[in-house]
Every structure is written in C-alpha cells, then in structure tokens.
Amino acid sequence: MLLPGILLGLLYLTALLAALLATGSPWRRCAAVLVVATSLPLAFFVPAEYPTFTAFLALGCLWFTARVVELARERGSVPALYRLWHAVGMVDTRRARRRVPKVDRSALARMAVGAPLLGAAWAGVYFGSQLLSGAPRLAVRWLCGVVFMYVAVEVTVSAVILVYGLLGIDPRPLHDDPILSKSIGEFWNRRWNRAVHRFLKQNVFAPVARLGHAEWGMVLAFLLSAFIHFYFMWPAVGAFWAGMMALFFLLQLPLLWLERVLGVTRWPAPVARAWTLTLLVLLSPLFVEPVLRIVDTWG
Numbered sequence: 390m391l392l393p394g395i396l397l398g399l400l401y402l403t404a405l406l407a408a409l410l411a412t413g414s415p416w417r418r419c420a421a422v423l424v425v426a427t428s429l430p431l432a433f434f435v436p437a438e439y440p441t442f443t444a445f446l447a448l449g450c451l452w453f454t455a456r457v458v459e460l461a462r463e464r465g466s467v468p469a470l471y472r473l474w475h476a477v478g479m480v481d482t483r484r485a486r487r488r489v490p491k492v493d494r495s496a497l498a499r500m501a502v503g504a505p506l507l508g509a510a511w512a513g514v515y516f517g518s519q520l521l522s523g524a525p526r527l528a529v530r531w532l533c534g535v536v537f538m539y540v541a542v543e544v545t546v547s548a549v550i551l552v553y554g555l556l557g558i559d560p561r562p563l564h565d566d567p568i569l570s571k572s573i574g575e576f577w578n579r580r581w582n583r584a585v586h587r588f589l590k591q592n593v594f595a596p597v598a599r600l601g602h603a604e605w606g607m608v609l610a611f612l613l614s615a616f617i618h619f620y621f622m623w624p625a626v627g628a629f630w631a632g633m634m635a636l637f638f639l640l641q642l643p644l645l646w647l648e649r650v651l652g653v654t655r656w657p658a659p660v661a662r663a664w665t666l667t668l669l670v671l672l673s674p675l676f677v678e679p680v681l682r683i684v685d686t687w688g
Contacts, residue, residue, distance in 0.1 A: 393442050396431045400446065401477060403428040404453035408476035409469060411460035418461035425457040425476075432624040440625045440683040447621035453477060455588050462592065479549050479584070480560035493554035496547040503544040510537035514681060527674075534677035535670060539568070542582075571661035572653045573644045573668065589613060607645070614638045622679050630679040637675035644668055 403425055411421035432447035456476045460467060467475075471483060513533030521529055546564040553560045562583045570576035578586065589610040597606035615638040622631035648654070653661055 408472040444625035486559040490557040496550040499547040
C-alpha cells in the first residue's frame with residue numbers, strides 16, 4: 390500500500406498548493422488550475438489490484454480540481470484558510486447555513502435504516518452473482534446493485550450531514566429523495582447530487598445560457614458529466630466499462646427531449662414517477678455494472 394499512500398498524499402499536496410495560489414491576479418488563478426490538474430493522471434499509476442482505491446482516487450482528483458476551479462472563478466479575495474478547506478472539503482462552508490452544533494436526528498435515522506438495507510442489497514449482489522447464471526443472475530445482480538448504489542449514496546450523504554451538523558454547519562441540500570422524482574429532468578435538476586449539479590450549473594450551463602444558448606448549456610453539462618464518469622472509472626475498470634457509464638449520461642439527453650414532447654410534467658404524479666423510475670432502472674445496468682466491477686471480483 391506504499392504507492393497508493395504516496396499517490397493520495399500527492400493529490401492532497403497539489404490541491405492545497407493550488408488553493409493557496411487561487412487568488413489575486415488572473416495568472417495566479419490560472420496557475421492554480423494547472424497545478425491541481427497535474428493530479429488528474431495519478432489514478433493511472435495505482436496497481437491493478439486496488440480497483441476500488443483507484444476509482445476513489447480518480448474521483449478525488451476530479452473533485453479537488455472542480456473545487457479549485459470554483460476558487461479560481463471567485464470574485465475578489467478569499468481568505469487562505471477558507472481556500473484550503475474548500476479545495477479538499479465536501480461542502481462550501483461559506484454558503485452553508487450556520488446552526489447550533491447538534492446531532493441531526495433525520496440524518497441519523499436515515500443511516501440507521503440505510504445500513505442494514507445496504508447490507509441486504511450487497512448480499513443480493515453477492516449471492517445472485519455466485520448462485521445464479523444467465524439472465525436471472527444479471528437481473529438479480531443489477532436490481533440489487535441499483536438498491537445498493539441508491540442506498541450507499543443516501544447513507545454517505547447522511548453521514549456528511551451528521552458530521553457537519555456536529556460542527557454547527559447545515560450543508561443541505563445535498564440530495565433530495567431522488568426516488569420521488571416525477572420526471573428525468575426533476576431527477577437531475579432538483580434531486581440527485583446537488584453538489585455536482587451546482588458545479589455544472591454555475592460553471593457550464595449558466596455561462597452558456599447567458600449567451601442565449603440554454604439548450605447547448607444543458608447538452609454541454611451532460612457531456613461533461615459523461616466525461617467525468619468515464620475518466621474516474623477508466624483506470625479502475627478499463628475503457629469499455631467506463632464508456633458504458635458515460636453512455637448512461639449521454640442517453641439522458643434524448644430522454645429529456647422526449648419528456649418535453651410527451652408533456653410528462655403534466656401527467657398525474659404516480660404515472661410520472663413510474664415513468665421516471667422505469668426509465669432509470671432500465672438504463673441502470675450501464676451505471677451499476679461498472680461500479681460493481683470495482684467492488685467485487687465476480688464480473
């Protein structure tokens with residue numbers, strides 16, 4: 390584990406150095422982005438026997454790069470300590486609400502419910518992969534994988550809310566019950582992974598939309614999202630499965646356009662939710678299978 394540890398240390402070092410640079414003149418801000426960008430190839434040096442670590446390291450490289458880009462685009466001067474924290478943190482603490490430090494009971498309850506469900510879903514993936522074959526194996530593997538992925542995100546978000554709540558910070562909204570979405574558009578725009586949505590909206594969609602090309606802004610946001618997921622999966626599972634994950638995001642665009650034609654937002658809520666969940670579940674193997682391949686060995 391010596392090399393993975395060194396690579397992780399290099400990631401944090403480049404991110405913190407970039408954060409210190411990300412203020413003042415445009416040249417310093419550009420230099421900050423270039424410095425943190427040097428971390429992007431790090432995951433390709435991780436030995437093949439650590440696919441899970443590889444994927445998370447690549448994801449960290451992307452996340453820290455995005456955070457430094459946000460700092461570089463900030464107007465005015467930003468305190469050094471905040472820049473350092475922002476570059477490697479999960480939450481934009483300057484914009485988060487302050488509150489009395491306490492245990493967030495809602496987040497704790499979600500973790501208590503989610504943990505055993507997470508274990509059950511993983512057991513379904515494992516035993517389905519071991520005991521079944523053919524189409525039944527894939528069906529059980531992918532359906533349990535969907536539950537595993539969804540609950541894993543919920544538990545992770547709840548843990549972040551819990552930790553920040555103890556520090557007197559309310560980081561919400563981070564995730565807003567995506568299972569209740571009444572359209573693909575609502576799923577991506579309002580409910581799923583609000584932190585990444587905010588970054589894409591502020592740095593991709595909004596600048597293009599201000600030029601009068603909102604549709605192209607949406608297309609570019611999904612293209613970048615597809616590239617992001619391709620990048621951090623590539624060193625862990627190879628280009629083919631990384632491409633499958635990228636395809637999942639590219640296929641969201643025709644679904645969004647189809648929703649407009651069909652007027653899904655005007656449908657009764659139960660029908661609209663059934664439409665949304667059905668489409669996402671049908672496409673989910675493109676997302677789920679690459680992820681499962683970094684955390685199991687059954688393929």
